[in-house]
Amino acid sequence: MIVCVAVVGHQNNPLYIQSFTDADDALKLHHIVHCSLDVIDERVNNPKKSGPTLNETFLGLLYPTENYKVYGYLTNTKVKFILVTTDLDVRDADVRNFFRRFHAAYVDAVSNPFHVPGKELHKPENFRIMLSFLHPRLQNAECREVKGKTIKTSVSEEISSIAAV
Amino acid sequence: MVDPASTPLGKMLLDEITPVVMVLCTPNVEETCQKNGLTFVQMLSPFCDFNNIDVPVRTASDQPYRLHKFRIRLFNASDIRQPNLEVAKERLKQVITQVGEKDFNELCLDQPPVDNSRARSESENLPSWFQFFNKELIQISSFSDHEAFDHPVACLLVVSSKDEQPINHFVDLFNTNKLPLLLNDGAMDPKILKHYLLVHDNQDGTSEKATKILTEMRITFGSDCQLLCINSSQDGMVERQDNPWPFYKSDASLKQKLGCFLNVDDINEMKDLMQDLSSKHIIPYMELKIRVLNQQVSATRKGFRNQIKNLWWRKGKDDIVDSPNGPTYTFSSIESQIRVLGDYAFMLRDYELALSNYRLISTDYKLDKAWKRYAGVQEMMGLAYFMLDQSRKEAEYCMENAFNTYWKMGPSGQNNATRCGLWWVEMLKTRDQYKEAATVYFRICDEEPLHSAVMLEQASYCYLLSKPPMLHKYGFHLVLSGDRYKKCDQVKHAIRTYRNAVSVYRGTTWSHIKDHVHFHIGQWYASLERYDLAITYMLEVLACSHQSKTTQDIFLRDFLQIVEKTGKNFEVLKLQLPEINISSLKIIFEDHRTYASPTAASVRESTWRSLEEDMIPSLSSGRTNWLELQSKLISKKYKESNICVAGEAVKVDIEFKNPLQISISLSGVSLICELSESSESDGTKSDANSSATELQNDDESTKLTSRDMSSRNFFSLSEVDFSLGAGETVAAQLTVTPRVEGVLQIVGIRWKLSGSVVGFYNFEPNSTKKKSAKGRRANCSPSDNLKFIVIKSLPRLEGYIHPLPKSAYAGDVQHLVLELRNQSECAVKNLKMKISHPRFLNIGKRENLNMDFPSCLEKKTDSEWSCLQANPSNMSESIFMFPEDTIIQGETSFLWPLWFRAAETGNISLYITIYYEMDDVSSTMRYRTLRMHHNLQVLPSLDVSFQVSPCPSKLQEFLVRMDVVNKTSTESFQFHQLSSVGDQWEISLLQPVDTIFPSRSLLAGQALSCFFMLKSYRKSATSEEKTPPFALLGSSVRLGPQGSTELLFDISSSPLADFHHCERLHQENVHQEDPTTVDFILIYRPVKSDVNPGISDPARLFSHHACYCSIASRSPISWLVDGPRTLYHNFSASFCEIKLSMTLYNSSESVASVRINTSDSNSSRNLSDLMEAHATSSGNQVGWHDVALVTDIKVTSDVVEAKFGKSSSLESVPPFIWSGSSSTRAQVEPLSSTKIPLQICVFSPGTYDLSNYVLHWNLLLSNGEGNSDEETRRSSGTCQGYPYHLTVLQSV
């Protein structure tokens, strides 16, 4: 299932990070997302490695790791979408499709007149509802407000998830 | 491209992969050396490095080349074996710990962690101990049997001249049982170059004996024998700067000075020895061996035939062995020989040769599944490629291949994998492929935490160095490694790495990560008992509103615990809990303006100013003008700064917000102030300032406290304690009361968070700017907004008005008392007062202070009512001057009567300002003003409207119709009197009172109309100018119940007259065009509801003033609708038919035809609608209908439109309809009247207004009529029907 989706602004400032696990891994996911920014920059700066077609918004798989797959998407306005998923056989088409709809949701969210550009998206309802298509198992994960997490004192698991690219 | 040899990796290889010389020596030799605190090996080690040993070398190929740098490694035979892992790990650990201590000490100077840019520049010199650590790591996997470059090339046999029978010693030194495993288990060729060395200690006398032995040796062993004489210096006092040995003696204790007996020629001798050994023996020996091996190899393996044969042969034998690291190869096996050949070639820098041989066997090993050897060979290939500086891809491929192969072998390959990885990393680094290097580091690190911690840290630096720097990964790997360090409790390293990580996340909004890092640094510092540092980091995470409740809990709790551990109560500038909403900062102080209530203080300054306009001497130049009076006291630079009075509190309103989901408690919240006593000398004043300003940007909060402690006795502060719930915002009011004159500066706020941490907040000057720009103090510069000049205490009046009601019914007249209290000891004089709404509040006279109201208003005999004579002075909007003799002495209070009348419905706020002057001229301020503010709600009571029409019968007599609706919901009223104002009028009853009011009082929601007769005594048109408008002689009729003894009220007396005057002024503007008007005053009283409803409440009195009721009626037609006013009907049985009759009167001389149009469309106007339709209308004779009479046709029509428009919007089905024809026509003879029957049907109980009909009339003028007064009239017109209120009740 999808573990986490994130929106990161053009100054690499997190705009929206939503994890769909009950596990207490906010910190971990933050780290994953944060590190993936480097990869995105790399993809963009030397596009020879980048996705199928040049300058496509969809950046493809960023991290192949044993327990996660991290996909990236970069809009024209330098806003990054990041998708962390656990199911290891994902069809690119699905991810593309997901990102397209996610983008739509994002656009609607920022079109809200009360949204201050560059500020965090405070889980606007429509945004979350738009997100609820993510995965059949997400509908309930979605309704569930993400529970409070105590700080993680050990990040050793991350090592596996950050097996570098 | 740089020469590979000079790259870090090159250097590494040049001293790692070099010939090994095995040393075997007798105890005596060691003993001799120990005099110098050295072992034999250590003694010689410094001289094994040759930077320019200029030796010609010729390997397999024929062209020779010269070798410059060269190195041999000396090892005791006992050391030539796989090192013990545990020991090695132990060493690594202690290495790291030492380093940690060292780094940590300068870390604790706590220079702020490097920011990224500096980090980049700095990390060119990474922590130097990385190199050392890596080297140690590589050492671990030395002397493996699967590679030959660690195998001894030569063997140095050393015997002391003290030994008897040295020869024999030489012999049995090299007997097998002492030899290391490598030679015995046949991994390497035991036949190696032997070199015989005799050590002579010069302290044991001269060296003849030694030379004798040497010659014997020469005879026995041949030429490779040498003599080494040491310890030539007798006294052992040899001092040398640049002592070479400590570097080779890791456990060097510095007190013992190494090599103390070795003088210069000893050292030279050793140098020569080693030089000679390596250049004359080792290198030639290796050359020779290379050539030999090369021939064998080419014989057996080169050439097509051999290849095929070899292949075929291996195919054949690969079924036999399948041990994990493949078959074992003895030194004699061709594979080993090729390997040796390769390694020798490598050591002699003939990389081509080495490479070719490695290539040759790597395939063999692969086929044999001898993975370890295969990996080793691959590794060497990679290195060879690197040193040849050709085909990077190949090199990297080989390294990776080797690495993976080692890795696949599991634990046995672990260390080799690490070594290989490190070399690989170096290779990548030299090619600036830092990112790849980082990943390799990442792959090196195994589950052993310390090891991987170091690797991760190195990896992180690689990310930093990669172009472009990958800061995110840098940070993350730092965090990871820090975490690992923590695991194997290297807390200091953990802190170091985390602190570097901070530099990555600082200034970003990745708050989760930031909090994690800060929090842990804090914790770790605390665990090292560096609480001060711990707290500085903990402070960062306090305002973590984004975190979960539990996390916030943890943070706060740990923080407080740490603070407790520090022992002292900690003081923090800009503590993040709670948030202080600086924009909510509001300062309320009283200079010459004093406020009776906080609400008064919050009123906009401009309203007060407009009110005080002409009361205060030249307010335009505000306070400055009286400042000039004592400009000698206060220097000019304070002109624009605020003034406050000693002994009077300055209030500061400010909001505290708790961002957390857990409640926090604040105690001792108070202002930080400082007050510098004013003195004549400007110097002290200025430094008082400077201290204040220097305070503002001063971060030692301790200084703050000490200072305001010192000045604590100059002023008193209020302290507030409160606790903030989750996400709660509390507005607190803090006060400071200066006691002495001087300059008071409000510096900031201090508070104590949950009893342990003291927080400070300094108001920056600019922070209050925005507020003061829009706020009341717009005229003082923001920087001085928090600075006050304290002047010596002054009298201050406090004012109260009792009993001023919060709400009243319109028309309510009350008698109030204004009380002014003077708390101070000195008196105030010439008071003035001004009231914003004279219609509502009127100033009485001292006499009627303690009269009983309302009886004082009743008509008296003419002797004494003069005192109540209305005085024009205070009726105007002007200022009321209290009599000159009024002086309010200290500690006394002063009373003055006020009259109150609720003139108008709605919410009214009354502003009263009182001006007073100080009695003693010495005081700094001449005057002050007291500002009072009251909000008042006025409810509608009676809606009264008058309509005057000329009496049909007589001239100069008029018919007055009064329509009254009781709009209250509960109150019921009883009429007391109706008076017409002005002496030319006299009003009289038309019908007896009881017929007018069937029920004595007007119940809530009830309405009625009644008629009066108004006579005019007007002699001439000029007479009314003579009578002043406010001399309210007039006539009244009592409307009270029959035979009641109540006296009439005297409308000509104050306050009624005054209020009437105000009403006149107020309503004036409405109709000037109309000369002939009359004013009415209706006085009524509420019925005491509790006691029997007949009796009205004597204490209360209402008055309604209707001014400018026009008497001029231009319509010759007047009419009167007649019929029942109230009746009962059982609607359940049927609807109710009501018969009415309309009497028309034609006052003109010609026949008039009248048409009455009734309209049901808009008929649904029951009273609620009426009320809301007229709640807005200002209350003079404007009822809702009489406009038609006083204004001409055009206005009428559109007023009609307006009414229709308004009413048509009401509910559609009318509760009653006109029955019969909707239009009735009638002829009226001149000066005669006719009756017309009308009928309505009512469907539901209620009170109805039957005004929804229109009269159209036109005079059928006979010719020749057109005299003067006819011209004023028109020949036709339209009149809107007037209200006829009918109440129908459900009968029981």
Add this chain to the structure above:
Amino acid sequence: MGREVSESCVDGLLTEMVSTYCNRFYSTKPELAARRIEAIGYQVGHQLSERYTMDRPRFNDHLEAIKFICKDFWSELFKKQIDNLKTNHRGTFVLQDNRFRWLSRMSIDPSENGELSQDNPEAMAENKAAQTTSMHLYFPCGIIRGALSNLGIPCAVSADMSNLPACY
């Protein structure tokens, strides 16, 4: 997902906004009014660009972004592409639209904004008309600036009219 809005509504909104800011709020200082209107446009453009660039590859230089503005963005807003694009290759671009839709239905009667000085009333009228119309151009300018800056091209946008709009 793109919702349509009646064109006349947009026109009405524009004129209403301009008149409100120029005559009600900042009647005394027009430049302030202009800035406010431009600011509103900026936000609109910022959001529109987000939407209209949704499914298209990223631009790899400024020219592509400008072209996008000229073609797609323009036609989304004004139902037509611009007629002419010029650049001095120093970062200045000139977009020319011969029939700017939002002004195409406006015309200003020189006589009605009267109180002209006697000497040359026509010029005055022209002048006044020009001012009034340019007020209506701040909004689109803001939109374009917002769009570009959201695409990572901070810039300044100004409008210029060759001749006054007039209905035929």
